[in-house]
Amino acid sequence: MKYNKNQLQKYRQDALNFDEKLVLEDTAKKRFPKTVIALSALQVKGSIRYLDNEDIILHAEITGNITLPSSRSLSPVTRDIHLVIDERYIEDEQRLKEFEETEPVFILEDDTLDVDTAILDNIVAELPLQILTIEEIADDTLPSGKDWHVISESAFENEKKGDNSSNFDSRFSKLDDFFKE
Incomplete structure (x- = not known):
């Protein structure tokens, strides 16, 4: 029209x-x-x-x-x-x-x-x-592959807060102060 x-x-x-x-x-x-x-x-x-x-x-x-x-x-x-x-x-x-x-x-x-x-x-x-x-809404499983996976926003926020300490590699703790002045 x-x-x-x-x-x-x-x-x-x-x-x-x-x-x-x-x-x-x-x-x-x-x-x-x-x-x-x-x-x-x-x-x-x-x-x-x-x-x-x-x-x-x-x-x-x-x-x-x-x-x-x-x-x-x-x-x-x-x-x-x-x-x-x-x-x-x-x-x-x-x-x-x-x-x-x-x-x-x-x-x-x-x-x-x-x-x-x-x-x-x-x-x-x-x-x-x-x-x-409809299936994706009902199924909470997110896509994943070899060496990668998709996480929810809440899981991402938990990782940022440090709630996921079991996956933390202590060898990287020295890098925490790398950019601090």
């Missing part, structure tokens, strides 16, 4: 309302090849309002499913998408100073509002850093 600024000017009094199913899987895979394995058709409901000061307000509610690689094993993980976005588009870059840094305000590029790009950007921005399969 792309709308030219001239098309949107007629929606000053009443917002342009939409309720559509968007198929953005190919675009998502091209833009985020290492992140998106699959993307279902997205149900998108919302509105676009053209304000008197020539700002454009996009409000959209998006639902669907996305399949991503597990951050631990790269196995496919399907997650539900339920996302609400509210963004403001302005023409003059100088006006960015008028808004708080946390407000979602963007420059309208080429006098065109690209709703598809806004939706994909928001979906990817909302993804958690750690994505695990």
Whole structure:
């Protein structure tokens, strides 16, 4: 869904309302090849309002499913998408100073509002850093290999505190004062 600024000017009094199913899987895979394995058709409901000061307000509610690689094993993980976005588009870059840094305000590029790009950007921005399969969540075993293993944050903190003294090699104790002045 792309709308030219001239098309949107007629929606000053009443917002342009939409309720559509968007198929953005190919675009998502091209833009985020290492992140998106699959993307279902997205149900998108919302509105676009053209304000008197020539700002454009996009409000959209998006639902669907996305399949991503597990951050631990790269196995496919399907997650539900339920996302609400509210963004403001302005023409003059100088006006960015008028808004708080946390407000979602963007420059309208080429006098065109690209709703598809806004939706994909928001979906990817909302993804958690750690994505695990159901089995990985249930199984507390972390990956390991020859001469290496992954430890949890709590185990790492315990090692930093010195709670793991059984693995400490006393020959390294002389190095404790090496960098002290």
